[in-house]
Amino acid sequence: MTQTNEKNCPLSGVCNVAGTLPQCTTDCSPYISVTRRYKASQLPKDYTTTFMSNSPVRATQEAIYATLDTYIKSFSMDGVRIKNVYLMSESPGTGKTTTASALLNEYIRRRFMYYVKRKEEVPQELALFLDMTEWQNRYNMATMSKDEDKLDGIAKDIERYSEVEFLVIDDIGLRTATEAFRGYVHTIINARTTNSLPIVFTSNVPITELRNVFDDRLYDRVRDQCIELPFDGQSKRGRR
Known part of the structure; x- marks a missing residue:
């Protein structure tokens, strides 16, 4: 049957x-x-079924989720700029990545239906997940080996991350990044802020430290349309 x-x-x-x-x-x-x-979103397998309603973080971060429950309504509204979100906790394992993944999943679902109801063509890519540590490692390997194909792949990544409707940047700290790599990340964020394309950041440093990673102008532009949400508590890894 x-x-x-x-x-x-x-x-x-x-x-x-x-x-x-x-x-x-x-x-x-x-x-x-x-x-x-x-x-196509590049979301890690562990988070593919995580939405705002079933996120294991909801019970321990009730205030944050109350704010985000309102935020996700903007995904299917006309004429509304979808803001950036900055999820911050100095402690690892408090639920930042899980929450960012839930937001990405919600965006794809809600935006897909938004286009369908309007009888418009749905973009092939609606949202992407950028694991900054993994991407930086790929960049380092490409530059060390001087692999032209891999470097070309990095260039294509920059274009994709700059243009996709919704982007999650997981772990924006970049404390040990080279100047060249920081420049690439700057290019992505600058392109997105210029075109009012939302970014969800996860980070273990306060948003004010972005001015040390990038420049004051870009920091001010990111912060201007950003919801800052600090996570409380200790690591909850292993409880998913």
Whole structure:
């Protein structure tokens, strides 16, 4: 017997035929389409099913999640600038990355339906997750080996991260980055702020320290349209 697919589909909460055969299967076109955009997001596997409603961080960061519950409504509003979000905690494991991932998942789901309802073409990439440590390691390997193909890949990354609608930058600290690498990150952030494209940052340093990483002008532009949310408590790793 064919099984319905509503438990696996991120659109089930807004779908009129969720749980109904013959429509609700893995062959459903919207399901296939939105799943393709999740796979393209580069989100780590551990976070692919994390949304604001089921995030394990919600119970320990209630005030932050109350703010973000309002914030995510802007994802499907007309004429509203979606702000940047800066999730900060000096302690690791307090839920910053989990929360940022939940926001990315919410953006893809809500923005996908936004385009569908407006009968507009849905962009092939709606949101991307940039693991800054991993990307910096790839950059270092490419420069040390002088691998032209890998360096070309970094250049293409810069273009993608600069232009995608919604970007998560995980671990923006960059304390040991080279001047050249910081310049690339500056290029991404500057392009996005210039074009009013939202960024969700996670960091273990206060937002004021971004002026030491970049310059005062870029720091002021990021902060101007930014919701700063400090996380409390100790590490909760292993509790997911």
